[in-house]
Every structure is written in C-alpha cells, then in structure tokens.
Amino acid sequence: MxxxxxxxxxxxxxxxxxxxxxxxxxxxxxxxxxxxxxxxxxxxxxxxxxxxxxxxxxxxxxxRMGMPHTFELIDRGPRADAERAADLRHVGLSIKDVRDLRNVRGVDAVYARDWSDARLVSTLLDQRVIPVEGVDVGYLSFRNYPIVRGRELVPLDIVNAARVVVIGEELVEPFFGTADPIGRTVTIDGLRFKVVGVVAPVELELVPADFSFLARRMYVPYTWVTQYHRGQQRVDQVFLKVADDADFPSVLESGRMYLKQRHLGADDFEVENSAADVAExxxxxxxxxxxxxxxxxxxxxxxxxxxxxxxxxxxxxxxxxxxxxxxxxxxxxxxxxxxxxxxxxxxxxxxxxxxxxxxxxxxxxxxxxxxxxxxxxxxxxxxxxxxxxxxxxxxxxxxxxxxxxxxxxxxxxxxxxxxxxxx
Amino acid sequence: MSLINAHGITKVYRLGRVDVPALRGVDVQVEQGEYVAITGPSGSGKSTLMHILGCLDSPSDGEYHLDGADISALRGRALARIRNQKVGFVFQTFNLMPRMTIDENVALPLQYRGGFSRRERLKRARALLERLGLGDRIGHRPDELSGGERQRVAVARSLVGEPAMLLVDEPTGNLDSKAGAEVLRTFREVHNAGNTIVMVTHDMHVAAEAQRSIHIADGKIAA
Incomplete structure (x- = not known):
C-alpha cells in the first residue's frame, strides 16, 4: 500500500x-x-x-453592546390588581437579595442597578437636569462602557454608599470647561459628589446602534440611591452573569426559584433573558x-x-x-x-x-x-x-x-x- | 520459429465509399539477429507494412507473430504494451522531445514500461548514450546536437527497452552523407551486438547495408 x-x-x-x-x-x-x-x-x-x-x-x-450569558431580575412595583395574599405581601428586590444571589450556583457575577432619575446637577459653570443612574461595582466594564478618564466605581464606594460620580463625556465641557474634572465636585440634588471618572459611548463600526446617551448621563453607587436617597432597601434591577461553562437555562431557572422562595411565593419580580436578545x-x-x-x-x-x-x-x-x-x-x-x-x-x-x-x-x-x-x-x-x-x-x-x-x-x-x- | 512471422498480411483502407487496398497478402519472415531492408517506391505499401510490423496498426486480414506472440488479434492497450516491449522505433525525423534532455528522451520508453524509478531509467539511458559515443552530450537538449547525433540519440532510445527488434524508417533521409554514413555505422555496430533490425527505405545504397532486401510494389512482395 x-x-x-x-x-x-x-x-x-x-x-x-x-x-x-x-x-x-x-x-x-x-x-x-x-x-x-x-x-x-x-x-x-x-x-x-x-x-x-x-x-x-x-x-x-x-x-459588546449586548449581554451574553446574562439574565436580569427586575423589580415589579406594587400591583393594583393584586388578588392573592402573596402578591399583597410583595417586597420587591432588595440589597440583601443582590448579596445573596451571588450564591446561586453557576452565577459568575451580580450587578445591581437603579434606573436613572432626573436630578438637578450643578457646578459653578452650569446647572442642568441630568439622568443619574445608580450602579454596582464593575457595572460599567460589564456593559463595555469605556472609561476614558479616571476610574469606575470600586467596592468601597458601594459599601460606603459614597458620594462619588462617573460622568458622561459630553458633560465635562458644560460643567467644568477645559479643566480636568477628576477630583472636582458636582452638586446633585444639593449634595456634593466627587467626580472619579468619565465614561464615553460604546464605539461600533458595523452595528447601527446609538450609545451616545451614555455621554449625557451620570453614574453614582446604587447603594447611595437605594439607602440614602430613596430611603428604602429596594433595587430596581439585578444582572446575573452566568459562568461560560454553566448551563444557562437551568441557572436562570434556579435564580428565579431562589428569589421566588425568598419572597414566599410573591410574584414581585420579572425575569428577562438578555442572552436570548444577543443570540437573536x-x-x-x-x-x-x-x-x-x-x-x-x-x-x-x-x-x-x-x-x-x-x-x-x-x-x-x-x-x-x-x-x-x-x-x-x-x-x-x-x-x-x-x-x-x-x-x-x-x-x-x-x-x-x-x-x-x-x-x-x-x-x-x-x-x-x-x-x-x-x-x-x-x-x-x-x-x-x-x-x-x-x-x-x-x-x-x-x-x-x-x-x-x-x-x-x-x-x-x-x-x-x-x-x-x-x- | 522466426522472430517475425507474418503471413498473408492484408490491409484495406476505406476512403469514403471506396476500399483502397494498401497491402494484398504479404508474407514476411525475419530471423533473430537478421538485418533486413524493406524497399519500395512511395505508395507501394511499405509504410503500411512498417506500421503493422511495428504494432502501430493491425492488419485487416492475415496472421502476424512477433517473438512468439500472436499480434493479429491485439488492439489498443495490448498493442501499446507489445510496442513498448518488443519494438524500438527509429524515425526519419528523429522525433525527439524538444523540451527534454537527451537522457530523458532515451529513458522515455522505460517510463511506459513501468517498474523503473526515474533514477534507474536515467542511469540506463546514460549508460547507453556512453556506449554510442554520446557521453559528452548528456544533459543537453536535442536542438543543441547535430542531425547525426540526434539520430544516434534516437537509436539509443530505441534500444533502451531491449526490444526484440529495431524498426527503422528512412534513418538517413534527413542527414547529409557524412552524418548518414555515421548513423549507418552505428546500426552496423548495433546489429553486430546481436540486435535484429528491420529498415524501411527507398534508398538502394542504404538498403545495401542490410543482409537482404524485401522489395514491395503495389502492396505485394516483388521478386
């Protein structure tokens, strides 16, 4: 042969x-x-x-623009049409939930977020109403939002509910002129915040998506929004990043069951499959x-x-x-x-x-x-x-x-x- | 038994609706080691006879045994095999491959024989070229050689497969008399070494080189 x-x-x-x-x-x-x-x-x-x-x-x-291997748990406010006792007992998502969701098997990371509220923001140069979001440690990198100056929020900021802020790129000029904004102060709803970083929009060549809104927002620790501003333990949204090697659907299901048990069966949150959007x-x-x-x-x-x-x-x-x-x-x-x-x-x-x-x-x-x-x-x-x-x-x-x-x-x-x- | 034993060889060509007989019952016998000339004017049928004896063509009728093998019934690939093993052709116009060196040219029949590596084929070809006094030309292309040298390369090519006979067609037709004499001397040497040669020619001086002549006219053997 x-x-x-x-x-x-x-x-x-x-x-x-x-x-x-x-x-x-x-x-x-x-x-x-x-x-x-x-x-x-x-x-x-x-x-x-x-x-x-x-x-x-x-x-x-x-x-980069989507969130592969991720699902969201979203707080659902009190329901006017609540019929079951469990629904009346609803508590919504709490900071404690966020902490404990980290223990769900197959979950790599958990990021809490409070949706933006329009707040009055001012410096000596300008004053405007700006959407301000409460976010978690590492949330900006998780979303691939580029930090162009300074840093993003770190664990101590969250633990202390520190008054620090990451501001959008387009806000630098009106609030600080040509000066370096890092280390300076802005006033949000009358409280002084220290600027620690500047975030820019996600740059995409092929995908026709507009991320320019990122440059017009501010990001503060969600714990500050939750504890000191809203005065309650409620969190709007939690992103759960599933490990690459874990079985995504079953992790999603166990996340849902875990939370449902903790809430004694109350139907007070929704589950959204972000990975499915990416896949689509x-x-x-x-x-x-x-x-x-x-x-x-x-x-x-x-x-x-x-x-x-x-x-x-x-x-x-x-x-x-x-x-x-x-x-x-x-x-x-x-x-x-x-x-x-x-x-x-x-x-x-x-x-x-x-x-x-x-x-x-x-x-x-x-x-x-x-x-x-x-x-x-x-x-x-x-x-x-x-x-x-x-x-x-x-x-x-x-x-x-x-x-x-x-x-x-x-x-x-x-x-x-x-x-x-x-x- | 004779080396060539052809009996009642007939060849008829169809030209349109007309049958044209080229050979009408030719008997040829050539013994091992003979040097035979086949002579005749053009159109006499000697080329057709050469093609049949050389196994390029098959007779329409008659029997042909070459070196003990019955050729009359063979066609296509079987005939190609016989040509390769038993016949060494030498043509009037040398017919060397212009793009190959002369040693590659001489080695070509062994390629169709099969079972030889390239190195082995070239080794045999070079040995043969040395023997025919062309050793200093090895590695050259045919167009770098004189006519007489080219014809001697063709002789080497016809010998390389150790065939039963050489079939030679007007070997001096394209050569001047000096080169022609040189080539004829080569054939004499080859014959003296024990090879059988059948030479087709219309030149009586060339035919005189052979031991005997067979004269063809109008498709038949003339006395």
Whole structure:
C-alpha cells in the first residue's frame, strides 16, 4: 500500500514536472489562461476571509453592546390588581437579595442597578437636569462602557454608599470647561459628589446602534440611591452573569426559584433573558452574512468556471499542437491512459498554479484592504480564512479535472497511425 | 520459429465509399539477429507494412507473430504494451522531445514500461548514450546536437527497452552523407551486438547495408 502510494506520488510528480516545463515554454499563453483561475481563487479566498472577518467583527460588536450569558431580575412595583395574599405581601428586590444571589450556583457575577432619575446637577459653570443612574461595582466594564478618564466605581464606594460620580463625556465641557474634572465636585440634588471618572459611548463600526446617551448621563453607587436617597432597601434591577461553562437555562431557572422562595411565593419580580436578545441579534447577523456569502460564492464560482473554460480551450489547442508528440509517445509504447494522464497533469498543474497565484493575490488584496481601513483610522484585521483557501484549492482541482478531462480524452483517443502520419 | 512471422498480411483502407487496398497478402519472415531492408517506391505499401510490423496498426486480414506472440488479434492497450516491449522505433525525423534532455528522451520508453524509478531509467539511458559515443552530450537538449547525433540519440532510445527488434524508417533521409554514413555505422555496430533490425527505405545504397532486401510494389512482395 505504502509502496503504491509512493509510486503514484512519484509518477504524478514527474508528470507535473513535465507539465511545468510545457507550461513554461508557453509563458504568455499560460499566463492568459491562468487569469480566470487566478481571479477565481483570489476572490474565493479574499471574499471568505473578508466575510469571516466581518462576521467576527459583528459578533464582537453584538456581544459588546449586548449581554451574553446574562439574565436580569427586575423589580415589579406594587400591583393594583393584586388578588392573592402573596402578591399583597410583595417586597420587591432588595440589597440583601443582590448579596445573596451571588450564591446561586453557576452565577459568575451580580450587578445591581437603579434606573436613572432626573436630578438637578450643578457646578459653578452650569446647572442642568441630568439622568443619574445608580450602579454596582464593575457595572460599567460589564456593559463595555469605556472609561476614558479616571476610574469606575470600586467596592468601597458601594459599601460606603459614597458620594462619588462617573460622568458622561459630553458633560465635562458644560460643567467644568477645559479643566480636568477628576477630583472636582458636582452638586446633585444639593449634595456634593466627587467626580472619579468619565465614561464615553460604546464605539461600533458595523452595528447601527446609538450609545451616545451614555455621554449625557451620570453614574453614582446604587447603594447611595437605594439607602440614602430613596430611603428604602429596594433595587430596581439585578444582572446575573452566568459562568461560560454553566448551563444557562437551568441557572436562570434556579435564580428565579431562589428569589421566588425568598419572597414566599410573591410574584414581585420579572425575569428577562438578555442572552436570548444577543443570540437573536447574532442569528440575524448570521442570516445577513450567509445571504452575502451566497452572492460572493456565486461570483467566485462563476469566475472559476470562466477560468475553467479558458483552460479548456487552451488544452484543446495544446492537444492539437502536440499530435506529433502523442504519436511518438504512442510509438514508444504509451497507451491511452498514459496519454490522458499527460494532459490531465497539464490541466491540473495549470489549475493548481493558478490557484496558488490566486491565493497569494487574494492574500495581497486582504492586506491592501487592511491598510486602507487603517489609513482611515479603523482597526480592521482580516486573517486569511483557511477553509476558504482550502476550498479555493479544491475548487481549482475540480475545475482542472472537469475541464481537462475532455481534451485529455481526445488526445487519448487519437489513433497512433493518424498521429504518426503527422510526422 | 522466426522472430517475425507474418503471413498473408492484408490491409484495406476505406476512403469514403471506396476500399483502397494498401497491402494484398504479404508474407514476411525475419530471423533473430537478421538485418533486413524493406524497399519500395512511395505508395507501394511499405509504410503500411512498417506500421503493422511495428504494432502501430493491425492488419485487416492475415496472421502476424512477433517473438512468439500472436499480434493479429491485439488492439489498443495490448498493442501499446507489445510496442513498448518488443519494438524500438527509429524515425526519419528523429522525433525527439524538444523540451527534454537527451537522457530523458532515451529513458522515455522505460517510463511506459513501468517498474523503473526515474533514477534507474536515467542511469540506463546514460549508460547507453556512453556506449554510442554520446557521453559528452548528456544533459543537453536535442536542438543543441547535430542531425547525426540526434539520430544516434534516437537509436539509443530505441534500444533502451531491449526490444526484440529495431524498426527503422528512412534513418538517413534527413542527414547529409557524412552524418548518414555515421548513423549507418552505428546500426552496423548495433546489429553486430546481436540486435535484429528491420529498415524501411527507398534508398538502394542504404538498403545495401542490410543482409537482404524485401522489395514491395503495389502492396505485394516483388521478386
């Protein structure tokens, strides 16, 4: 078996070498023939790479703006239509719930949040009504909101319900002018807060979502909102980030059951599956991209087939030119199979040569695209898509076999006498 | 038994609706180690006879045994095999592959024989070229050689597979008299080494090299 494979490889290796010599002796003709295959292979590899890069980018952005592996528990206020006793006993989400939800199995992190209230905010320079949100340690990073200056809220801020604030980027100029806002003071509802950080909007290239509102908000410790401002233990919302390796639906269910038990069956909170929203967005992006892929592959496939037709006609010419050679080889003992192999090898070698040049060209095209994107200040890297490259090669082999078969068979069917008469 | 034993060989070509007989019952016998010339004017059928004796074509009728094998019934691949094993062709126009070196040219029949590695084939080819006095030309391409040298390369190619006979077609037709004489001397040496040669020619001086001549006219053997 191993010996057979070795013989086979050495035979086709020799055939390919002869074919290369033949191809090299018709440089211009081979070059023109190869254009189609080169373009085909180049477009397959660049299109698949580009499409894969766009997909990665879209996935990345959708995961950044959404909350994968996360579900929310939302406080539901007192209900006017409460009928059951349990509903009348409702207590809602509390700081204690937030603390204890960390113990639910499979939960990685818990972030509490109090929805924004419009509050009067002032400095010496300006005074405005601004939405102010109460958030947890690490909440801003969890949402991928970029901190452009200073820091975000730390555990001590939350524990102490400290009067510190992270402000939106667009609020720096009106409240502080050109001065550095970090360490300065703003007055919120008459209380002095120290500015510790500045947050900017999430930047997205592909996904058409507007996060500019982030730049017009302020973020304070939720514990301050809950304890000192609202004067009760209620929290509006809790995000539960589930561990990557945990079973998401069952963690969600045990979170719900845990809270329901603690609240003695009261129906005083809602569960929202944020991961499902992300999954839905990803599926939509997938749908759009696979639609694109169909178009791109059709273009690439048509180019390769056009290349194959070029190959076909050049091989027919080559067979005609080499009738004399076919006659000699027949006289020396070549049978129809050997003659067919001779021309199939030429066809395959041409196609593979074209595919190789195409792969290099496609890679070059990708690099050009990258550098153009970078010259516009976009960080856009496109890794060469390996399945695409393999597919381009496989397709070229297919084209070489498909369009080489008929000319090669025509050569093989030549009557040696007819061929030798050409001598 | 004779090396070549052809009996009642007939060949009829169909040209449109007309049957054109090229050979009308030819008997040829050649013994092992003989040097035979087949002569005749053009159109006499000697080329057709050469094609049949060389297993490039099959007779319409008649029996042909070459080196003990019955050839008359063989077609296609089987005939190609016989050609490869038993016949060494030398053509008027040399017919070397222009893009191969002469050693690769000489090695070509062994490629179709199968079972030889490339290295082995080239080794045999080079040994043969040395023997024919072309050792210093190894690695060159045919267009770098003189006509006489090219024809001697063709002789080496015909010998490399150790065939039962050499089938030679007008070997000096494209050569000047000096190169022609050189090539004929090579054939004499090859014959003296024990090889059977069948040479097709219309040149009486060339035919005189052979031990005997078979003269063909109008598709039959003339006395």
């Amino acid at each position: 191993a010996r057979q494979i070795r013989d086979w490889v050495s035979e086709w290796g020799e055939l390919a070498l002869d074919a290369l010599r033949e191809i090299w002796s018709h440089k211009l003709r081979s070059l023109l023939t190869l254009f189609g295959v080169v373009f085909g292979a180049a477009s397959v590899v660049s299109m698949t790479s580009l499409s894969a890069a766009l997909k990665t980018m879209a996935y990345d952005e959708l995961s 967005d990803l599926a939509m992006a997938d749908g759009i991209l696979s639609g694109w892929n169909v178009v791109l592959f059709t273009i690439a496939g048509v180019t390769l087939i056009v290349g194959g037709i070029g190959l076909f006609s050049v091989l027919l010419i080559s067979v005609r030119e080499r009738v004399r050679e076919i006659g000699i080889r027949a006289a020396l003992g070549a049978d129809d199979r050997s003659i067919r192999r001779l021309f199939l090898a030429e066809s395959l070698t041409l196609a593979l040569l074209g595919a190789t040049v195409g792969l290099l060209g496609g890679t070059g095209l990708i690099k050009v695209t990258e550098s153009i994107a970078q010259s516009f200040g976009r960080e856009f890297t496109v890794p060469v898509n390996m399945p695409g490259a393999v597919m381009a090669i496989a397709f070229a082999i297919l084209v070489g076999l498909l369009f080489g078969w008929y000319p090669a068979s025509r050569a093989a069917k030549l009557d040696p006498i007819e061929a030798i008469r050409e001598l």
